[in-house]
Amino acid sequence: MEDPPARSTQAFETEAIHAGEEPNLDPGGTGDLVSPIHLSSTFAMDEAGDPSHGYKYSRLGNPTREALDRRVATLSDAAHAMTFGSGMAAIATTCLTVLESGDHVVAFDGIYGGTKVLFDDYLAEHFDVSVEYVDATDVDAVADAVTPETALCWMESPTNPLLKLCDVEAIGEIADRHDAVLAVDNTFATPYFQHPLALGADVSVYSTTKYLNGHTDSIGGAVVTNDDGLADGIRFVQEYALGAMLAPFDCYLVLRGSKTLPLRMRQHEANATRVANYLTDHEKVTAVHYPGLESHPQHDLATRQMDGFGGVVSFEIDGGGAEARAFAESLDLFTLAVSLGSVESLIEHPASMSASYVPEAERLASGITDSLIRAPVGVESADDLIADLEAGLRHL
């Protein structure tokens, strides 16, 4: 593995605006401050073979995508970044690169439901991959689950929707001892609040649909790594085998959205903290899950491992599924919708929305109760958001 790139001397805020978009001031360059959207699917050559400008066909290389890849790599302090047509495409391409038929995977039992579908209904069904889910809040449970056949440890921190954490550094040491790849889904924390590669992960993924783009108008994903071999493998599967790249217009949107990532994340966190404290004190709320609260069972780990606590709060109301659903439907400013990580506040009832396809017993065992609500807190006025929640809770 290569040494990680030296941390640039520029601050995250500066890199978020400039990295990847250096104006071309050479003769023939146009000096665009903002990366142009290169829509061409193919590129003209002056003679057969490798063109001097380096581009042949957009699936194999596109200047707008390369600008975004450089931005994401810089913000993640990673040697390599690749951007994909969705977060799931990034996750699936990583798994299909790392795993071989018969391999064993150890996964956090709280990971995103779509990743579980990939493991259980696709990789296990078609490729004889076995997956053991563990409560990775307990490092010993991960150590006990790893076997000589374990090729991949798949973690997420914080998890969706219960905001559980895993100790990436400790799990990285376990994975290293067993020559397994540690992958961490960093969608919730973003590179602004957490650097899994610096903590010991081999690879980290994002759904750029969420905070990196941040404006509810693009589906995308990214993979970052410092491992040259892994990067070559993932790039080969992405470009030649699966073709799951992010389209140029979406690359432009993520380049634009990511410029304000630090500003947005700070406001998401400030608003989420206000909302979490408000809910904690409310008589109609029985539990609040937010890593920034001292009552969160892993608050110390969050303080150690993250530079901020993120913008998603989940909580349980005093009532059953019907009440929780009616509450979510009654809100005005929080829009009833799945997804997260955008400037708008959203609200969802996981039992009847994002986790509705999970068998009830399995859902309840994973902690997604009928009364659970997930609130990705946006960047509107916190006073207005709390007034909206108050009106909904009053009517319960």
Ligand SMILES: Cc1ncc(COP(=O)(O)O)c(C=O)c1O
């Ligand atoms: C933590 C996490 N990872 C991955 C994904 C998948 O991303 P996408 O919807 O962009 O495919 C999601 C989507 O909600 C998610 O929440």
